Structure formats: structure tokens, C-alpha cells
Amino acid sequence: MLLPILRRLAEMLFVMFGISVVVFGIFFATPGADPAARIAGRNATPEVLAQVRHSFGFDEPLPVQYVKVMEKLFISRDLTSFVNRGEKVIPAVVESTPVTLSLVFGAAVIWVVFAIIMGMIAAATRGGIPDRLLMFLGLVGISMPVFWVGSVANLITQSRFHHTFLFSWVPGLGYTPLTQNPGMWFKQLVIPWITLAILYIGLYGRVLRANLVEAYQEDFIRTARAKGLSERRIMVRHALRTSLITFVSMFGLDFGALVGGGALLTEVVFNLPGVGRLTYVALQSLDLPFIMATVMYSSFFVVVANAVVDIAYAWLDPRVRDAR
Amino acid sequence: MPADLMTANPDGTLLDVRDLCVSFRSERGIIRILENVSFTVREREILSIVGESGSGKSMTSLAVMRLITDPNAIITGSITYKGRDLLKLSPKEMRALRGREIAMIFQDPMTAMTPVYTIGWQIEEQLRAHQNLSRRAARARAVELLGEMGVPAPAKAAGRFPHQLSGGLRQRAMIAMALSCNPSLLIADEPTTALDVTVQAQILELLLRLRTDFGSSVMLITHDMGVVATVSDRVMVMYSGIIAERGPKPDVLGGPTHPYTLGLLHSIPPMHGEKPHRLPSIPGSPPAPMGRPAGCPFQPRCEFRMDACASRPPLFRNGMQEASCWLAEKGMPDWAHERAIRAAGEAA
């Protein structure tokens, strides 16, 4: 059991290295562009440019530059923004992480619960009207741009219907830390949670239904019936349990991707100061060091999440556990 | 239902299937899979149902268990088990019967067991579905059952997942699970097909023991005449959804009265005497349910085909055996006499 985990961790380190090289390549070694000018931002004075060149070692060969950048990112952690003079990048990223985590955790709870309910109802009534209706709604959910849903949600809850009893409880856009005011934290996040969850409810509900229908073709479902188990137990303990293997591995990947920047659009629309919004603001001011840092940290998070998923996968599926 | 009817009939009949028909509605009309299948299983008896794939033997077993879930299936006839017609039971009553009164084991224990649970867990699940047992007691009983089925180190095996066991051990576990609630009837659907030959023999021996150790009747579905010869009391040969021939094993194997049974027997190597250069086989293949000919379904492949075959033969009785063949109308066909005499000579 230990050796496969170690191997998976080594793989993870390799992918992290690969990502750092790709990011470095995109930001510093793109042909036809002066990286110093990009990092310094628009309207940079020659002194600033010179300072950037020196501190990133742009007069030295690429491998040296790579090492210097990685050192700034992960060891000394003193990468600074040149657009917003002197702002340290890494602490800003760390500070905004709880916001993103709050958003994604809540949405994940909603989407997992609703997707399982939706998938089970659809699979139990397969071919029937509830099945078709749910699958259609799921497809609509998948087809909506999340930022547009957020905008419409804001329009409804903040403006058009804010004065009715339905949405008068919705506070203004923004974020209140959980430690400061749990009630406010919850109220401000409910609408963003739902917005973010809609897409994933549709996606997961549809995938789960497909997996459940496939599971129902399996011999072991027939055995379970022959054992005299109730339909409910067959659904939950046999069909759902075996279908969850795909579900969980998908969940890990999406959760990782969301924390690592996928929630960016939702954060922007709802004005939540998370990592995604940080990236967005940096994007508007072309603040390269900031973007590089968020991209690097986020993708590392995704890689770690993927590794965790693989290990969880082995735990869920005894066949995989033994194959390793 | 009066309680006394729940016990077996005085003549020892456990299961009485009459005029069972199974058909499916499809785009191209109704497909008749089983046509008027009738048979009985007596207490502590092993009935073999034999036939090629597509003969309807598995469909028969699934119908008895009421495991045909396709909404397009139409099932008629009666399946009387201990005096109760299974086709008239509510789903809930049927569920209480499945696993407790009638249990089933399947061809491939690898795919027939849920891959993510240990075999101990799966046996416990069945025990606890029908008996009021604590987890601990159920586990103890599961281990005990595995031991009785000849699984070595049963306590350890109970903690294993299906894929971690060999095919033979998996099938033993499957049988242990099926027998966990002492069912009166065990339906075994090709229980040895997926196994090695040596393991096959062990599993068959186990099935033979069930009668004495558990008092169960067995309905054995197989395509293997060798298996039929080893374990059964009575044999029912199916062909293309109908009963071709049935009767006590020595009669049917010793003196078949249906050409199809004869063909099946020719296709197994003889135990004694000179071995034929090449095993004969029945030419052609069984008809698809949609393309079943009018009259006797076997006639296109039958070497004794005659004019009468254009209409469907009923079951003709000769002694203990019955065959749906016009040849059997006027007593046993000639070949059957010869064979019966030869069989008697060999036995002597």
C-alpha cells in the first residue's frame, strides 16, 4: 500500500515540475516579447525596467532565470508586484484562499447532494417523464455560462425582486469571514453557492444517471435481486456504491480545478475577494507576477488534489487497490 | 393463504410450473421466447434443464425467480411454489421469498458478486435481509457457511473481495450465500461453465451434497450433457423455447425419444468402447425466436424429418419419459430401443 502511494507522489512532483516549466515558458520565454517590459507593467520607467531585469536575471541564461523565479515563488516568497508598487504577491494569495475555499466547499455540498438525488430519481424512472425532465434540466444547467447565471441571479436578488419577501434577506455583494459573522458569511454565499453548483448538478446528475443505468445491466444487480433485497437497498448499496467510484474521481478533479481558479468567474460576478478575483484584478492591470503566482499555486493545488483523488480511488475500488 | 398449504404437497411436489409463456413486445411485434413450458420439481430432487444457448433455459429460471424486469415482458401461465402462485404475489411477498425460499446462483461468480464488498459482507447482507441477526452473528454464520462449502480458512476468506479469490472459491462463496437462509429450492444457472474441469467436479459434488445436508431441491441449468449425467435425477431438454423431452435421467440418457436429445448425446464422447474419429454434431443452429418455423422447431435440423412435422407435436408419453416429437407418438422410436438395450447391457 505504501509503495504505490510513494509512486503516485513522485508522479505528482514530476507534473508539478512540468507545470512550473510550462508557466515559466509562457511568461518568460515567449518569442517576440520582452518579459521585463511585461512584468514591469505599462508606463514603467527605465529604472524600474532595469530593476526588473536585474532581479529576475534576464541577462542570464534561461535555466538560471527559471531557478530565480522559482526561488522567489516558493522559497523567499518575496515576489512583488510592480504595478501595485511593492505589494507582496504570495501573502495576498494566501489571504484570499479562505474566500475561495468557502465558496467551493458550499457549492460542492449542494451539487453533490442534488446530483445524487437527481441521478437516482432519473435512473429509477429511466425512460419515464421525470427522467426526461431531469435530464433536460441538467443539460440546460450545463449549457449556461456561469457568469451569466450569476448576473441574472444578482439582477433578481439584488435588484428586481430584492424588495419582495423572497429575497429581502439577501445582503449586498461581498464576503464576510466565517469567524467574524457566520450568519452573514452564510447569507452572502448562498446565491453564489447555488450559481456555481447549477452547472455541476447538471453534469454530475447526468453522469451518475448514466453510470447507474449501466450498473443496472450488471450481473451483480440480478444477484442482489435474487437475494431478496429491497429495490432501495439495491439502488443505494449496490448500484450507487459502484457508480460512486467515477463520481468521486470526477469530484476530486473538479473540486481541485475550482479551488485552483475555476471559480474565478463566480468570484468576479459576486465580488468575492478570492484567489480567482485576485487573478482577475491582476489581469485587468496586466500584473504579471501576480498572475504567475496564482497560476502556479492554483495548478499545484489541482495536482495535489488529483493525487489525493487517485489514492481515494484505490480506497473506493478494491480492484484498483490490488492492481497497483 | 392457509398456513398448511405452505408446507409441501403430499406427493412431494415443491414447484409446479404450468404453461409458462414468456414473450417480449418489440418494434417488430411480439417475440415469443418460451412457449407453454410445464414441469415440476419435487423435494430433494435435482432437475436438470439442458439445451443450447437461446433455448430458453435461463429465461425459465429467471421467470421462476420473477427476475425478468424488462417492462416489455409478458409472462403468462402459473408457477406454483408450495401451493402459492408466484406470478400472483406482490413484489414485496416475492422479495421475502427470494433468497429465503428460492435462491439462485449464476454462471460467472466474478460478475455476479458486487465487486466493492467482501464476500463475507455479501453473505451477511443476505442473512440479515431475511433473518433478525446481529452483524456479529451474521458474520459468524457466514464464516461457518463458507467452511461448510469447503472454503479453506473461511474466516480469512470472508474478508476477501470477489476478485481476490479463485473462480472455484468464488462459486463456493456464491453457493454459501445462496444457501445461507436454507432455501428449499436452489436454482443453479450454469454453475460450472466458467470453471476449470477439476473445479467443476468439486462444485458438482457440492451440489449433490446439498440434498442430504440442506434438504434442498436443485434446478440445474446447463448445456453440458456431462454435467447432466453426473448429478441429475430428472432431465428436461429444451429447444427453442419449448420442451423437447423430459423424464428420469436414466431413461432420457439411456433411451432418448426425441431426435434432438439423441443429437446432444452423440456430441459427447462415449465413456466406453471405441472412440469415434470425429464427434458428430447437429448440423445448423437453433432458430431465432422470430424465425421459428411453424410446426416442430427442430425440423430444419432433424434427420428424421417427415410430413407430420409441419404441425407442432404435443408431448407424447412413453413410460416415464415424454417427448414432443411425432416419432414418439407410436411408442419409442427404434433407435431408442436399441440404445436402451445397449445401456442395459453396459450396466449389467
Added chain:
Amino acid sequence: MSDATTDATLPKTAAAETPEGPWRVALRKLFRDRTAVGAIIVLVLIVLACCAAPLYAKYVSQSDPFQSNLDGSITLDGNSVDIMQADTAGLGLGVTPIGPTWHGQYFFGADNQGRDVAARMLYGGQNSLLISFFATVVTLVLAAIIGTIAGFIGGLTDTVLARLLDVLWAFPVYLLAISLSIVFISKGIQIGPFTIPSNSLILPIMIIGIVYVPYVARPIRGQVMSLTRSDFVLAARCLGVPSFRILVRDILPNVTTTLIVFAPLMMALNMLTESALSFLSIGVQPPNASWGTIILDGEDLLYTQPMVAIAPGLAIIITVLALNFLGDGVRDAFDPRAKLRVKKD
């Protein structure tokens, strides 16, 4: 070895013995699927409408959707109405663009610069469709090449390509797109003698196309690998059929089927990605429009003239929904597993 021998061993060609080829069977199935046909009709209508954008601007909207029109006015029911109307609320200092007129001119109203949103939507639709279509082409072509090479050749080539895909796969899509966009779109790109200006559509096409390559390349690699190791290919190899022939006759047709199944779904995904990048102002660059940029324009007017943001969003939803329905239909029509699901005994 003669062709006849190989033909007999290969399922692909064996299927051709039936009067209808697998392609025609799939197409016939597709056109029998009512939902898929409906989706195709909707998509054709959308494409035609977007193609007619110049006509709409000239004859219906009678305005230039790329020119700000802050002082103009239109005639509605005989009255002259300003496009930018003075605010009635508050201090009355600001101006609000006209809302939906539900008439030919300014059907969905005007944006902050007094431009006709409906006309811009048709032009924007051209860009959204073009980008998502060509990005799909880029993804599928690259994925097919990488996946086939990795799966067919195997060995070191496969290891290198597979690792590369792993790295790209681990990248969150939006972050990779943002990284690429910020570098390219801020200043454009110069490769040797070629200059791609920062507002060229080629940039979002390439960015979106590249980002999704691992999503398609991975399954294709797996498929090619299992085909390469399958019995019928082994048999063909034993018969001395050259590798290239195996590739062309047995592997590529299967890969093509997979690509066709992926195409509508990828295009739907690309359309959503395009709109998201444009919404983040790193997709289509002004003065060009796309449905995403119009939603961005509408953000400022969300509480006053919400139709500016709602209408292009609905256009995206309808198009993506139609593509997804088409994708389902195509998958059902081409998926051979659907055929194999026949009841056992």
C-alpha cells in the same frame, strides 16, 4: 498477403459487406432522432441569422453596430426618441441607453455607447461561432495527431507525449487560457516575419483550441492503444499487413468516429469558454464583439437595462443546448456499444 484474407479478419471491412456502410447507418439513425434533427434546424437558423448580420444592420437596425451613437434618436410609433435618455431618477445627470423597443430598430435596446444590441449580437454571434468552430478543429486535429502517434508508436514517444498531456491536463483550463491570453493579447505576437495582431481572432482560437487538447487526446490515445493491441490488428500484422495500412484502414476510421462524437460537445464547451474569456476581456478584443463581450458590456447596465446582458446569454444557452443535444444524438448514432446491447438468452 492478399486483400481478401485481410478483409475477412477485419471487423471494420466486414461491416462493409452489409449493403449499408456504418456511416450511412449512423447518419440514418441521426436523422431519425427527432431531438437531434431539431437541434440541427436550430443551429442552421442561428448560423443563417448571424450570416445575415450586415443585412440586418443595414435594413432593419439602420445603424452601424460598431460606431457609438450617443446623440442619435429613432422614431418609435411616430415619436422621436433619444437613444441615450436622461435619467429620471437621482440627480438626472447621467444618461441611460434606450431599453428594448421590440421593434426593428434597437430591438433589445442600446448599450452604453448607443449601439444597437440586436445588431451587435448577430455580428458577435459570427465571432462566437467562428471561434468555437475553429477552436474545435484545432483541438480535434492536434488531439488526433498526438493521440494516434502516442498510441500507435508507443514506447518512448508515447511516454513523452503522455507526460506532456498529463501536465496540460493538470492545468486548470481557465488559468492556462489566462496565462496564454495575457502574454499574447496584451501585445500581439511576432513569430519571424508573421505578426498576429492582438485583436485577431486567431489568438482566442489557438488558445481555446490548445487548452482542450488533452481532453480529447487522452481518450484517443487509449482507443488507439487498445486497437493496436486488439486481436484483429495482431492477426493483420501476422499476415504481414504493413503498419501504415493498418493505421489507415483499421485505426483511423475508429479515431474519426471518436472525433465526430466529440465535435459537437467540444464546440459547445468552446462556446462557453470563449464567452468566459471574452467576459474576462481576454477573448475577443474591441471593437469586435462576441456574445461574451456583449454580456460584459451589459454588466454595467445590469440593473437598469438588463436585456443587454440577458439577450446574448440566451443566445449562448440556446446554441450550446442545441450543440449538446446534437452531441447526444451523434453519440447515440455512432456509438457501436448501443448496438451491442442486445438481451441475452
